[in-house]
Amino acid sequence: xxxxxxxxxxxxxxxxxxxxxxxxxxxxxxxxxxxxxxxxxxxxxxxxxxxxxxxxxxxxxxxxxxxxxxxxxxxxxxxxxxxxxxxxxxxxxxxxxxxxxxxxxxxxxxxxxxxxx
Amino acid sequence: xxxxxxxxxxxxxxxxxxxxxxxxxxxxxxxxxxxxxxxxxxxxxxxxxxxxxxxxxxxxxxxxxxxxxxxxxxxxxxxxxxxxxxxxxxxxxxxxxxxxxxxxxxxxxxxxxx
Numbered sequence: 001x002x003x004x005x006x007x008x009x010x011x012x013x014x015x016x017x018x019x020x021x022x023x024x025x026x027x028x029x030x031x032x033x034x035x036x037x038x039x040x041x042x043x044x045x046x047x048x049x050x051x052x053x054x055x056x057x058x059x060x061x062x063x064x065x066x067x068x069x070x071x072x073x074x075x076x077x078x079x080x081x082x083x084x085x086x087x088x089x090x091x092x093x094x095x096x097x098x099x100x101x102x103x104x105x106x107x108x109x110x111x112x113x114x115x116x117x
Numbered sequence: 118x119x120x121x122x123x124x125x126x127x128x129x130x131x132x133x134x135x136x137x138x139x140x141x142x143x144x145x146x147x148x149x150x151x152x153x154x155x156x157x158x159x160x161x162x163x164x165x166x167x168x169x170x171x172x173x174x175x176x177x178x179x180x181x182x183x184x185x186x187x188x189x190x191x192x193x194x195x196x197x198x199x200x201x202x203x204x205x206x207x208x209x210x211x212x213x214x215x216x217x218x219x220x221x222x223x224x225x226x227x228x229x230x231x
Contacts, residue, residue: 034218046219108160
């Protein structure tokens with residue numbers, strides 16, 4: 001089956017620094033990748049949608065200059081949290097969809113837990 | 118996407134069937150009913166989906182009411198590994214060709230007792 005990986009699985013960083021999270025589709029080409037954020041005891045919230053080779057589309061309220069998304073290849077998307085602050089501490093999850101597959105086939109990564117101190 | 122309503126939590130015993138309800142009274146004719154689940158500290162995983170007819174796969178069954186205003190996810194024999202948050206999500210069949218991300222509600226926290 002389709003596998004999506006994320007790296008790192010956990011990261012702790014100091015306030016003001018930037019953190020990059022990678023999302024890879026291991027056995028398929030992902031034309032579209034989605035980034036979600038999940039705060040403790042809350043549901044997932046879509047942050048942005050990225051299509052390979054084009055600019056990401058951000059959901060309302062998500063700062064595009066703070067959460068930089070790059071989808072430079074069909075198997076890799078990165079999310080960079082710039083100038084991270086403690087309120088950015090969250091569980092970040094990506095998902096990917098392959099070209100030509102039904103819309104329900106969205107495969108999720110295992111998530112990255114970010115803690116900003 | 119139309120809204121869904123699920124109980125906050127449910128509890129069941131291991132090796133017994135579990136019926137997880139979902140109400141979606143404002144469902145449109147082109148909305149598919151999707152179920153995902155999220156195990157603790159993991160990303161969600163697809164469980165099942167359907168439009169009008171009941172559906173079965175290796176993980177679960179989906180029973181859809183005749184008026185499509187509600188559905189039930191059925192785990193035939195729950196194990197401890199089925200303890201998760203289960204999300205019922207409606208997706209328009211024409212939903213941007215999959216260009217849209219999923220809208221997750223609060224889901225149902227399923228607790229399995231040994």
